[in-house]
Amino acid sequence: xxxxxxxxxxxxxxxxxxxxxxxxxxxxxxxxxxxxxxxxxxxxxxxxxxxxxxxxxxxxxxxxxxxxxxxxxxxxxxxxxxxxxxxxxxxxxxxxxxxxxxxxxxxxxxxxxxxxxxxxxxxxxxxxxxxxxxxxxxxxxxxxxxxxxxxxxxxxxxxxxxxxxxxxxxxxxxxxxxxxxxxxxxxxxxxxxxxxxxxxxxxx
Amino acid sequence: xxxxxxxxxxxxxxxxxxxxxxxxxxxxxxxxxxxxxxxxxxxxxxxxxxxxxxxxxxxxxxxxxxxxxxxxxxxxxxxxxxxxxxxxxxxxxxxxxxxxxxxxxxxxxxxxxxxxxxxxxxxxxxxxxxxxxxxxxxxxxxxxxxxxxxxxxxxxxxxxxx
Numbered sequence: 001x002x003x004x005x006x007x008x009x010x011x012x013x014x015x016x017x018x019x020x021x022x023x024x025x026x027x028x029x030x031x032x033x034x035x036x037x038x039x040x041x042x043x044x045x046x047x048x049x050x051x052x053x054x055x056x057x058x059x060x061x062x063x064x065x066x067x068x069x070x071x072x073x074x075x076x077x078x079x080x081x082x083x084x085x086x087x088x089x090x091x092x093x094x095x096x097x098x099x100x101x102x103x104x105x106x107x108x109x110x111x112x113x114x115x116x117x118x119x120x121x122x123x124x125x126x127x128x129x130x131x132x133x134x135x136x137x138x139x140x141x142x143x144x145x146x147x148x149x150x151x152x153x154x155x156x157x158x159x160x161x162x163x164x165x166x167x168x169x170x171x172x173x174x175x176x177x178x179x180x181x182x183x184x185x186x187x188x189x190x191x192x193x194x195x196x197x198x199x200x201x202x203x204x
Numbered sequence: 205x206x207x208x209x210x211x212x213x214x215x216x217x218x219x220x221x222x223x224x225x226x227x228x229x230x231x232x233x234x235x236x237x238x239x240x241x242x243x244x245x246x247x248x249x250x251x252x253x254x255x256x257x258x259x260x261x262x263x264x265x266x267x268x269x270x271x272x273x274x275x276x277x278x279x280x281x282x283x284x285x286x287x288x289x290x291x292x293x294x295x296x297x298x299x300x301x302x303x304x305x306x307x308x309x310x311x312x313x314x315x316x317x318x319x320x321x322x323x324x325x326x327x328x329x330x331x332x333x334x335x336x337x338x339x340x341x342x343x344x345x346x347x348x349x350x351x352x353x354x355x356x357x358x359x360x361x362x363x364x365x366x
Binding site: 050051052053054055060061062064067069143144145146147148149150151152153154155157158161162163164165 | 213214215216229230231232233234253254259260262264265268299301302303313340341342343344359
């Protein structure tokens with residue numbers, strides 16, 4: 001099945017944006033509770049990108065990030081990924097667990113904490129989408145990679161390579177005001193889930 | 205002479221005359237295929253995403269697949285004056301970035317890409333002079349027309365020239 005993104009009209013794009021808004025809004029609330037600090041988010045962007053452009057979205061393919069990746073399954077399928085630049089990840093871990101770590105290495109404890117943060121955020125993101133669309137959606141266990149953003153993103157992108165030559169990302173940036181923690185939520189629905197989502201939301 | 209540095213993105217190929225440096229940043233499960241004609245110093249690089257164009261209906265972009273990108277590169281290099289029988293290869297990438305407990309086909313995509321690239325190069329009798337593949341980390345690669353050296357940079361797994 002091949003998707004032609006040109007067929008998406010502006011209302012449909014807006015609906016995808018709104019999905020990002022609601023999902024990320026809930027996830028940001030969860031993060032804010034976890035940190036006991038205010039967390040802001042930007043208006044979601046719906047981006048339709050050629051593969052060669054994808055790795056550039058966060059400012060270059062070599063930027064080191066922590067990527068926490070989930071498969072989405074159920075009535076719709078896709079991928080959800082949080083990308084947190086490594087410097088932000090360290091600050092985030094310091095806020096949660098205290099600045100006890102030495103050096104710049106991520107230990108086992110840090111890694112499992114990042115997975116758990118991801119788990120909570122992805123859970124809130126997806127459960128709000130599930131409520132909104134009245135669909136059964138669940139997420140896999142988290143998988144973590146700390147590496148160059150291009151390499152981390154290659155995994156969900158390759159799945160799209162089987163269907164077309166571009167990918168749709170629903171991207172929301174969040175940041176924690178005083179500490180410069182920032183990160184991105186990416187929701188990447190599988191191609192055959194597009195229509196289902198649009199139908200369910202009455203804009204097919 | 206200053207070499208032109210060209211970035212190659214996912215599902216792209218590029219061929220160039222000396223002096224040139226071909227670069228792919230943040231290679232993950234994809235594979236970078238680097239071909240070289242030593243005599244003419246002609247270089248080519250492909251950044252493939254998937255092993256086979258035959259499994260997929262929408263396969264018009266030949267730069268995307270292991271089994272079509274190599275031919276595409278060779279054609280490009282021959283146009284610049286390279287000779288087929290002189291072409292050699294170096295490959296890098298094909299990492300498994302995430303380890304899921306349930307290792308499905310898709311998670312093993314890096315390994316499958318590497319395998320497909322090796323098979324294709326074997327079919328076309330292009331010798332692989334060096335490779336840096338697998339593992340669970342990303343790579344940035346730089347391929348130099350000057351001497352056919354391939355620089356591999358990683359985060360936390362060192363820098364090497366193969």
